[in-house]
Amino acid sequence: MPVYSAEGAPLFSEGSGGSLRLLAYLAIAAALMAVDLRTGLLHQARAAAGAVVAPLQTIATAPLRVAKAAREATVQRAGLVTENADLRKQLLFAQAKLDRLAIVQEQNNRLRELLDARQKLGLKAQLVELIDVDLDPYRHRILINQGSMHGVFVGEAVIDAKGLVGQVLDVEQEHATVILLSDPSHAVPVRVQRTGLRVIAYGSGDPARVELPHVPFSADIKVGDLLVTSGIGGRFPPGLPVAIVYEVQTDNSATFAVAEARPLAGISNAAELLLVSDEALALSPLPAPDIEFVGPPEGLGAGAPVEESP
Secondary structure, three states: OOOOOOOOOOOOOOOHHHHHHHHHHHHHHHHHHHHHHHHOHHHHHHHHHHHHHHHHHHHHHHHHHHHHHHHHHHHHHHHHHHHHHHHHHHHHHHHHHHHHHHHHHHHHHHHHHHHHHHHHHOOEEEEEEEEEEOOOOOOOEEEEOOOHHHOOOOOOEEEOOOOEEEEEEEEOOOOEEEEEOOOOOOEEEEEEOOOOOEEEEEEOOOOOOEEEEEEEOOOOOOOOOEEEEOOOOOOOOOOOEEEEEEEEEEOOOOOEEEEEEEEOOOOOOOOEEEEEEOHHHHOOOOOOOOOOOOOOOOOOOOOOOOOOOO
16 A cells, blocks of 8 residues: 655545545635625735736746837838838939929020010021030030021021120021131121220130220220120121120230120020021012103104204
């Protein structure tokens, strides 16, 4: 027959002793439940036990809460990165639109200035666009987008909103070449608006300078004088602004003065230009005058003999 020690004996062993202990435990439990129900005596004990167990629960659930927070932070960061990228893209698009609007506004302002210049000058004008620039440092030429099929002709004056740019040098069917005012081989007859002095302005090879050589010392020309086209030669309509004199000095021979002037036109940054010509040049030739034929006196008939003197 096996022998059980006191420590290893089961709580409820078989036999009457185990049943009695079970009934005793149940009775104690029922009594405690009744007392707690009526008096709340065990509430404080449960609260104290909860206060003791709470830190243990916090420590036990800490890894779970850390993992959850890390997962949420990762998801939130990914969302922020995506949102930041979208916002950056929208900002770039908005900036591009603003830049384009600024360019369009600037172009509209230039076109408005050209229109105002056309109205002020009262000339026949044709709007053209620059499509190419001659990069040769010894020639100042540009290419415009209209040619003979649009009515462009050699020698037609080219201006921008501020002044003379040059003249048409060569014309093809769909485009034309313009020689600029600053080209070393270009010359234009001008007059000083203040005094009416007529001189010739030559290109210097510098877009910001034209030269007026061989000006007599007696001529009244000084810094600040406005130069306009004189109309001599018939190439340029008279009165087109050309340049402003900024320096007058003696030439090497000490016989004449040399004046230098700054072109008014934006030669280096022009995009839209006007081809202008005098309205009078575009008119058809005047008809021959109606001259009344005067015949012989009425007393003399066509076949009357002429009397000889004795």
